[in-house]
Amino acid sequence: MKKIAVLVPCYNEELTIKAVVEDFKKVIPQADIYVYDNNSKDNTAQIAKEAGAIVVPEYRQGKGNVVRSMFRDIEADCYIMVDGDDTYPAEDAYRVAKVVLEGKADMAIGDRLSSTYFEENKRPFHNLGNKLVRMLINKIFKSNIKDIMTGCRAFNRTFVKSFPVLSKGFEIETEMSIHALDKKFLIGEVPIAYRDRPEGSESKLNTFADGFKVLKTILNLYKDYKPLSFFGIISLILLLLSGGMFAPILIGFFKTGLVPKFPTLIVAVGFLVCALVSFACGLILDTVKKRSDQFYEIALNMIESNKNR
Structure with a gap:
């Protein structure tokens, strides 16, 4: 029993x-x-x-x-x-x-x-x-x-x-x-x-x-548990912000050949860098998570083995 x-x-x-x-x-x-x-x-x-x-x-x-x-x-x-x-x-x-x-x-x-x-x-x-x-x-x-x-x-x-x-x-x-x-x-x-x-x-x-x-x-x-998805969403939001700020500057440059809003351009580039860093963090942590899952499965096997002895 x-x-x-x-x-x-x-x-x-x-x-x-x-x-x-x-x-x-x-x-x-x-x-x-x-x-x-x-x-x-x-x-x-x-x-x-x-x-x-x-x-x-x-x-x-x-x-x-x-x-x-x-x-x-x-x-x-x-x-x-x-x-x-x-x-x-x-x-x-x-x-x-x-x-x-x-x-x-x-x-x-x-x-x-x-x-x-x-x-x-x-x-x-x-x-x-x-x-x-x-x-x-x-x-x-x-x-x-x-x-x-x-x-x-x-x-x-x-x-x-x-x-x-x-x-x-x-x-x-x-x-x-x-x-x-x-x-x-x-x-x-x-x-x-x-x-x-x-x-x-x-x-x-x-x-x-x-x-x-x-x-x-x-x-x-x-x-x-889902670092790639989590940091990927953050990266996407930052990328959209960067694109939204950079698009008017790019359009203005094509029309006039000038870049009149340097502060906005700097902030847009900053958001782009943050987006890339966030995505890189997600990739690294996703690899760490998969490795952790492998160790967890080994631990489960050990628990099952000890239970059946």
């Missing part, structure tokens, strides 16, 4: 954590349930422990830091990660995990947006943010993932032990999705039900502050 670990990052979830732990114990009695308490100011840790979870403190604040510790510490064949706010039914999370257990995906996503999310979630800017992030990532990485930022996921051991967690906070879900796309992991999607937080339970997300962090993460990962 494959070993299953349920990972629950938590911060001030005393109203819901008992229900989360008990539901998973009923649905997946053979699973180990880990609650990583991220400096909660309430009784989250105590309630989780009394409910039967393995409680571990994580003193570095932020969901990304919690996930980093979970992935390093816990050994399992299948990992189920859910939030501690009781918004994801345990039955649906197990259906997501089955896709991984059956070998059909390295990372399986619980797709909220195709079911009840927009009906249950009463925060319109959250809904808009989910749509915007989904559109950006699918456009940039030429994919068709329906729910980029879901908190309900399942992973196999290879994904968990080879995923370099860089984010500190809630942008970790976006990082996971982009990493899986870039490294060509097999991604599965399962529509799941979503229910809003119960009365009295408050979201830790700041719509605008965390939204900007997610957009910044997308931009940084776009630069890191």
Whole structure:
């Protein structure tokens, strides 16, 4: 029987954590349930422990830091990660995990947006943010993932032990999705039900502050994972600016034989040089990225080899 670990990052979830732990114990009695308490100011840790979870403190604040510790510490064949706010039914999370257990995906996503999310979630800017992030990532990485930022996921051991967690906070879900796309992991999607937080339970997300962090993460990962495309776009913009400034000067020169706007010409040449430098940076970093991908594949082979021993 494959070993299953349920990972629950938590911060001030005393109203819901008992229900989360008990539901998973009923649905997946053979699973180990880990609650990583991220400096909660309430009784989250105590309630989780009394409910039967393995409680571990994580003193570095932020969901990304919690996930980093979970992935390093816990050994399992299948990992189920859910939030501690009781918004994801345990039955649906197990259906997501089955896709991984059956070998059909390295990372399986619980797709909220195709079911009840927009009906249950009463925060319109959250809904808009989910749509915007989904559109950006699918456009940039030429994919068709329906729910980029879901908190309900399942992973196999290879994904968990080879995923370099860089984010500190809630942008970790976006990082996971982009990493899986870039490294060509097999991604599965399962529509799941979503229910809003119960009365009295408050979201830790700041719509605008965390939204900007997610957009910044997308931009940084776009630069890191697709440097030729990223710097190529910058180069094209600079080239167009240079051409737009140089064209009137060139036309005037053909008509009069004079160059009356030397400052404009100097700026146009400067933009042209910057465009060439940007494109050269993209070419160099693209070569570095391909080399990095080769080493990553070797590391994956080593992980698989150690697992099968």
